[in-house]
Amino acid sequence: xxxxxLRKLVKAYEGNVQAVKGIDLEIADHExxxxxxxxxxxxxxxxxxxxxxxxxxxxxxxIGGTVVNDIPxxxxxxxxxxxxxxxxPHMSVFENMAFGLTLRKFPKDEIKRxxxxxxxxxxxxxxxxxxxxxxxxxxxxRVAMGxxxxxxxxxxxxxxPLSNLDAKLRVQMRTEIKKVHQTVRxxxxxxxxxxxxxxxxxxxxxxxxxxxxxxxxxxxxxxxxPATRFVAGFIGSPAMNFIxxxxxxxxxxxxxxxxxxxILPVPPERTARYAPHAARPVLLxxxxxxxxxxxxxxxxxxADFPATxxxxxxxxxxxxxxxxIDGHEISARLDPxxxxxxxxxxxxxxxxxxxxxxxxxxxxVL
Amino acid sequence: xxxxxxxxxxxxxxxxxxxGSLQRFARxxxxxxxxxxxxxxxxxxxxxxxxxxxGIYLSTLNRTMVRNIGFGNYEILFDxxxxxxxxxxxCIFAITAVLLKALIGFWLAHMLHHIPAKGQRKWRGMxxxxxxxxxxxxxxxxxxxxxxxxxxxxxxLSIFAVPAVPWLGEPIWARxxxxxxxxxxxxxFFMIMYLAAIKSVPEQLYEAAAIDGANGWxxxxxVTLPMMANIISITVLFSLIVTFANYxxxxxxxxxGPRDLTHVxxxxxxxxxILSGNIPRGAAVSLFxxxxxxxCAFFVLRGVTRRNKEQM
Ligand SMILES: Nc1ncnc2c1ncn2[C@@H]1O[C@H](COP(=O)(O)OP(=O)(O)OP(=O)(O)O)[C@@H](O)[C@H]1O
Ligand SMILES: [Mg+2]
Numbered sequence: 001x002x003x004x005x006l007r008k009l010v011k012a013y014e015g016n017v018q019a020v021k022g023i024d025l026e027i028a029d030h031e032x033x034x035x036x037x038x039x040x041x042x043x044x045x046x047x048x049x050x051x052x053x054x055x056x057x058x059x060x061x062x063i064g065g066t067v068v069n070d071i072p073x074x075x076x077x078x079x080x081x082x083x084x085x086x087x088x089p090h091m092s093v094f095e096n097m098a099f100g101l102t103l104r105k106f107p108k109d110e111i112k113r114x115x116x117x118x119x120x121x122x123x124x125x126x127x128x129x130x131x132x133x134x135x136x137x138x139x140x141x142r143v144a145m146g147x148x149x150x151x152x153x154x155x156x157x158x159x160x161p162l163s164n165l166d167a168k169l170r171v172q173m174r175t176e177i178k179k180v181h182q183t184v185r186x187x188x189x190x191x192x193x194x195x196x197x198x199x200x201x202x203x204x205x206x207x208x209x210x211x212x213x214x215x216x217x218x219x220x221x222x223x224x225x226p227a228t229r230f231v232a233g234f235i236g237s238p239a240m241n242f243i244x245x246x247x248x249x250x251x252x253x254x255x256x257x258x259x260x261x262x263i264l265p266v267p268p269e270r271t272a273r274y275a276p277h278a279a280r281p282v283l284l285x286x287x288x289x290x291x292x293x294x295x296x297x298x299x300x301x302x303a304d305f306p307a308t309x310x311x312x313x314x315x316x317x318x319x320x321x322x323x324x325i326d327g328h329e330i331s332a333r334l335d336p337x338x339x340x341x342x343x344x345x346x347x348x349x350x351x352x353x354x355x356x357x358x359x360x361x362x363x364x365v366l
Numbered sequence: 367x368x369x370x371x372x373x374x375x376x377x378x379x380x381x382x383x384x385x386g387s388l389q390r391f392a393r394x395x396x397x398x399x400x401x402x403x404x405x406x407x408x409x410x411x412x413x414x415x416x417x418x419x420x421g422i423y424l425s426t427l428n429r430t431m432v433r434n435i436g437f438g439n440y441e442i443l444f445d446x447x448x449x450x451x452x453x454x455x456x457c458i459f460a461i462t463a464v465l466l467k468a469l470i471g472f473w474l475a476h477m478l479h480h481i482p483a484k485g486q487r488k489w490r491g492m493x494x495x496x497x498x499x500x501x502x503x504x505x506x507x508x509x510x511x512x513x514x515x516x517x518x519x520x521x522x523l524s525i526f527a528v529p530a531v532p533w534l535g536e537p538i539w540a541r542x543x544x545x546x547x548x549x550x551x552x553x554x555f556f557m558i559m560y561l562a563a564i565k566s567v568p569e570q571l572y573e574a575a576a577i578d579g580a581n582g583w584x585x586x587x588x589v590t591l592p593m594m595a596n597i598i599s600i601t602v603l604f605s606l607i608v609t610f611a612n613y614x615x616x617x618x619x620x621x622x623g624p625r626d627l628t629h630v631x632x633x634x635x636x637x638x639x640i641l642s643g644n645i646p647r648g649a650a651v652s653l654f655x656x657x658x659x660x661x662c663a664f665f666v667l668r669g670v671t672r673r674n675k676e677q678m
Contacts, residue, residue: 073573080577087574133676
């Protein structure tokens with residue numbers, strides 16, 4: 001068990017491509033941290049530097065307080081689960097899981113005890129004698145996790161372990177991974193580009209973009225208090241709506257004026273916060289789930305939001321409605337019982353307590 | 367076409383009987399497959415089966431090829447010392463040469479794989495040169511270099527104050543020389559096969575092994591070699607057959623001498639059959655290779671099939 005620290009971590013590939021541009025991150029003992037971000041943002045590179053598979057260009061990686069920059073992967077006491085499993089095809093499931101222990105010269109009965117134990121946790125006891133070829137994708141994934149668990153390492157590293165599985169199995173394995181972590185409590189760094197995985201698994205989520213960290217925080221905090229426009233748009237599905245507008249103030253408070261004459265009052269608690277930006281162009285960020293049909297509520301800061309649906313997507317538990325303001329696509333999540341029709345204007349309710357105002361120049365959430 | 371034949375297989379019940387069954391036979395998948403392999407079968411029968419059968423028939427004739435003497439030629443061969451020494455020499459030659467070729471080929475492949483991609487092509491090309499020169503020609507070059515008095519190898523040795531070696535004059539050195547030339551000629555083939563095999567091992571397996579705690583040697587032992595097992599056994603088998611039946615190097619370099627001690631089956635068969643004019647006995651010599659190689663082939667190919675079933 002150990003904490004992991006990344007200090008000013010830099011990775012430059014030849015041709016001076018900076019894949020990781022100076023990352024600082026402290027991961028506590030037992031913590032489950034998820035690195036998430038769009039493709040090419042440097043997640044895998046960061047993980048591979050922790051593993052020792054990628055040379056470190058600048059900065060430090062420390063595991064359990066020791067700087068490991070110059071220590072080869074086999075001496076870092078880590079275990080890694082790869083996207084395509086990387087099981088040894090010529091070894092049985094048992095041998096695959098035992099390999100790391102065999103190399104470390106563990107006694108035979110200790111190896112057997114550990115493999116059996118991991119196999120029980122992962123529910124793969126009947127598969128131990130099989131070769132990887134004779135396993136399904138989900139079973140291979142379990143074996144790959146088993147190989148990590150038996151080692152009882154300081155840190156688990158996962159690189160998109162679920163992206164080769166079909167949607168249903170992915171949800172199932174996600175729960176499985178969470179369960180395993182609750183059992184073994186090993187410090188974990190998990191890379192994914194799927195923000196749902198990030199939200200459901202993580203103690204803390206690290207959102208990366210273009211080789212830098214945009215924001216670090218618990219899933220709920222990232223959802224409710226994104227720091228930048230990128231995080232606001234990346235976390236949550238369907239993604240947050242961004243609508244350009246102006247903040248206008250008078251003696252009674254601030255109003256947000258969108259194009260085509262939609263006027264939304266800013267909640268009085270937030271007036272002070274936004275006052276310096278009055279009379280300047282801003283970006284309204286509001287999630288589809290906070291733009292709904294009107295229903296009786298005791299919330300105070302609900303504003304009318306006129307819309308003319310262009311596309312209606314009934315999902316069963318909700319109905320997604322897409323419309324435009326000034327050419328900007330906006331989506332809203334409505335109760336399926338709410339009557340809507342394409343082209344028929346309706347009035348939606350915008351929950352102004354849940355909206356964000358973004359400075360379009362700095363892309364920071366105000 | 368598969369769809370075609372499938373429906374053809376299902377519908378005949380509605381056809382009129384009589385003409386239908388012949389048509390059905392002609393359109394069955396296996397029939398079509400057989401017809402399509404016919405040209406190849408004809409080539410194999412013409413170039414392999416017929417000569418082999420004819421060789422067996424020849425080996426049962428007497429020297430003047432007028433009388434059938436059954437296993438007489440074999441009995442005579444079993445009684446000659448030269449034949450047994452040829453059998454020994456063939457085995458030693460083939461096994462040593464193949465082992466060395468495989469080891470050197472693997473080593474070269476491993477080295478090549480680890481030099482940067484830019485230099486790799488150049489080196490690969492240069493290392494393949496021995497394999498693309500016609501062996502009769504390159505062997506002639508070697509013969510010249512082995513010349514005891516005037517040539518390069520002994521000259522180089524003399525620089526280091528090593529006394530001149532009678533390369534082709536003494537049995538032990540002649541045997542070594544033959545093997546050396548064969549290895550020089552054959553190792554590039556192993557190299558290119560092994561290089562392809564090494565390149566096809568997924569990089570992530572090495573990464574997984576590195577994290578599992580394997581050092582360089584252990585990665586080679588537990589990942590590279592098992593992943594290459596099939597290609598290794600197939601190349602070794604193939605090369606064993608070709609080396610066992612080698613003719614040109616021995617013929618050009620030593621012509622079997624000194625005292626017939628470097629003969630292998632093929633060159634000895636040529637000597638007995640063509641040069642001494644006893645074609646049936648020459649045929650018997652060359653046929654002696656068949657059972658040895660068949661047994662090797664059986665075991666190697668069985669291993670390959672088993673691994674294929676389990677892993678691929
Ligand atoms: N060997 C390499 N040489 C040069 N550039 C590389 C190399 N490997 C990765 N990169 C670059 O580094 C950047 C980060 O790559 P990385 O693999 O970390 O992305 P990622 O966040 O894991 O993306 P994904 O979600 O697609 O896996 C990318 O822009 C990529 O093009
Ligand atoms: Mg990646």
